[in-house]
Amino acid sequence: MTLVDQTEPAAQMTTRNPVDGSAVATYPVAGAAEVAATVARARAGAEWWRGLSFADRRAHLLHWKSAIAQRADELASVIAAETGKPHGDAVLEVMLTLGHLDWAAKHAKATLKRRKVKAGLVNYNQHATVGYEPYGVVGVIGPWNYPFYTPMGSISYALAAGNAVVFKPSELTPGPAAWIAERWAETVGHDVLTAVTGDRGTGAALVAADVDKIAFTGSTATAKKVMAAAAERLTPIVAECGGSDALLVAADADLDAAADFIVFGGMGNSGQTCAGVERVYVVESVRETLVSKVVDRARRLRTEGADAQYGPMTLPSQVDVVRRHVDDAMRSGTVVLGGADSFRGRVIAPIVVTDVDERSDAVQEETFGPLVIINPVASLDEAVRRANATAYGLTAAVFTRDTAAANRAAAALHVGAVSINSVLGFAGVAALPFGGVKGSGFGRIHGADGLREFSVVKSIARQTRKAALNLLTMDRTEKDMHTAAKMIPMLHGRSKPPRHSTAG
Ligand code: NAD
Numbered sequence: 001m002t003l004v005d006q007t008e009p010a011a012q013m014t015t016r017n018p019v020d021g022s023a024v025a026t027y028p029v030a031g032a033a034e035v036a037a038t039v040a041r042a043r044a045g046a047e048w049w050r051g052l053s054f055a056d057r058r059a060h061l062l063h064w065k066s067a068i069a070q071r072a073d074e075l076a077s078v079i080a081a082e083t084g085k086p087h088g089d090a091v092l093e094v095m096l097t098l099g100h101l102d103w104a105a106k107h108a109k110a111t112l113k114r115r116k117v118k119a120g121l122v123n124y125n126q127h128a129t130v131g132y133e134p135y136g137v138v139g140v141i142g143p144w145n146y147p148f149y150t151p152m153g154s155i156s157y158a159l160a161a162g163n164a165v166v167f168k169p170s171e172l173t174p175g176p177a178a179w180i181a182e183r184w185a186e187t188v189g190h191d192v193l194t195a196v197t198g199d200r201g202t203g204a205a206l207v208a209a210d211v212d213k214i215a216f217t218g219s220t221a222t223a224k225k226v227m228a229a230a231a232e233r234l235t236p237i238v239a240e241c242g243g244s245d246a247l248l249v250a251a252d253a254d255l256d257a258a259a260d261f262i263v264f265g266g267m268g269n270s271g272q273t274c275a276g277v278e279r280v281y282v283v284e285s286v287r288e289t290l291v292s293k294v295v296d297r298a299r300r301l302r303t304e305g306a307d308a309q310y311g312p313m314t315l316p317s318q319v320d321v322v323r324r325h326v327d328d329a330m331r332s333g334t335v336v337l338g339g340a341d342s343f344r345g346r347v348i349a350p351i352v353v354t355d356v357d358e359r360s361d362a363v364q365e366e367t368f369g370p371l372v373i374i375n376p377v378a379s380l381d382e383a384v385r386r387a388n389a390t391a392y393g394l395t396a397a398v399f400t401r402d403t404a405a406a407n408r409a410a411a412a413l414h415v416g417a418v419s420i421n422s423v424l425g426f427a428g429v430a431a432l433p434f435g436g437v438k439g440s441g442f443g444r445i446h447g448a449d450g451l452r453e454f455s456v457v458k459s460i461a462r463q464t465r466k467a468a469l470n471l472l473t474m475d476r477t478e479k480d481m482h483t484a485a486k487m488i489p490m491l492h493g494r495s496k497p498p499r500h501s502t503a504g
Pocket of ligand 1: 221
């Protein structure tokens with residue numbers, strides 16, 4: 001595996017287990033020179049990789065996938081050690097991620113191979129095709145909350161589209177990055193996938209390096225810095241950022257299912273899920289029943305000991321953000337579970353607050369902790385309006401037995417993905433693209449759109465014969481121009497006004 005050049009003594013960082021503070025491993029902090037050297041090696045790898053056929057790349061990717069799958073439990077331990085999440089959660093993360101890798105490897109050819117498009121009547125002598133070619137080297141910058149699943153949403157699709165990848169993981173969780181880069185080196189090699197470990201300076205160096213695209217996943221604030229820096233070289237980016245996602249509950253919803261999913265989506269992974277449930281809007285008539293079902297379930301969660309259902313906060317400073325949001329929510333709202341005494345060092349027990357001021361930071365900003373806010377609304381329409389009224393737009397969920405109402409709400413929600421009668425239902429469906437709008441970012445990972453995100457579109461028009469009416473010449477005749485002028489109304493001037501046209 002190539003982590004970083006060891007030509008000069010590099011700074012080091014030691015990761016720690018959030019559960020007990022014990023040291024996990026030590027990694028180099030790559031500086032600008034090491035990052036540039038890694039990108040240069042990746043560029044050579046990119047040439048080799050793009051030269052392979054789709055079938056060969058698919059075979060290599062599936063071989064790498066097998067190597068990961070055969071040691072999945074070991075990878076889960078690496079994930080759990082640095083995030084502090086339960087081992088079972090890490091196992092599920094590995095499973096979910098490999099499903100995406102499998103899909104990307106198997107669908108790259110059908111999605112990206114050169115295809116013929118209709119050239120149209122006037123251009124009958126052009127054979128027109130569209131192809132999707134690799135960018136070259138993609139720099140992937142990842143967060144710590146799902147240190148395998150989240151960056152792999154970019155890495156799998158970028159590799160399957162024929163790019164080399166240099167991956168800069170979060171400074172809190174370099175373990176999975178180093179581990180998957182090792183499996184790559186053993187199975188495929190050629191520096192097509194390498195990891196550079198380090199802090200935000202390493203990330204900034206990757207953005208400034210000779211990369212052809214940046215795939216960033218992290219906070220909205222950092223995305224703005226990355227985008228500004230990428231603008232220097234006009235490097236395109238895809239930005240997967242934070243959210244303050246809402247779950248909407250109609251009067252006819254299955255309230256047990258809704259409560260289960262609220263607790264899973266709001267408290268799972270200690271609430272450190274970009275598309276987790278932060279806000280619930282429930283129709284007034286069922287609010288009391290829903291709140292008591294949520295509280296019942298959340299109260300039973302085990303947060304300490306060997307069988308804890310979620311771990312401590314991975315990022316120590318996140319505890320203060322959650323505390324600030326809980327204090328803020330408590331100022332206007334009613335605490336129905338937990339509160340100030342939920343904070344036990346880095347472990348935060350579940351907190352549920354109702355009737356919170358919509359203008360508060362607790363509602364408007366991303367909390368990223370096990371706090372769920374439940375506010376009553378008069379109707380599903382009002383729930384949609386409130387859900388849309390933040391600066392974010394990552395995902396949302398709707399609970400109702402009325403499919404037409406669910407579809408109407410889904411259409412009106414200003415987000416990148418919607419689950420109906422579940423939460424995060426889209427995350428495991430590899431064919432579904434994932435990404436946000438507004439402050440939650442732009443561009444898409446996963447699915448065919450994810451493959452295209454990491455591709456440069458190239459159009460080719462091949463002239464098959466001389467045109468009968470040749471207008472693309474400096475020697476065009478008066479007669480040709482006369483024919484062209486007559487063709488314009490024939491080709492484009494024959495549509496009728498729309499039936500309900502209001503124009504005078
Ligand atoms: P962060 O923004 O602090 O850091 C993300 C990455 O950016 C890290 O690797 C960090 O080292 C790097 N970085 C920091 N400053 C940089 C700079 N100036 N230039 C280049 N790189 C830089 O985010 P985090 O705390 O690691 O992750 C949590 C955030 O990620 C939350 O907001 C969460 O919602 C979001 N997230 C979004 C998704 C998604 O798919 N939309 C998925 C997971 C997490």
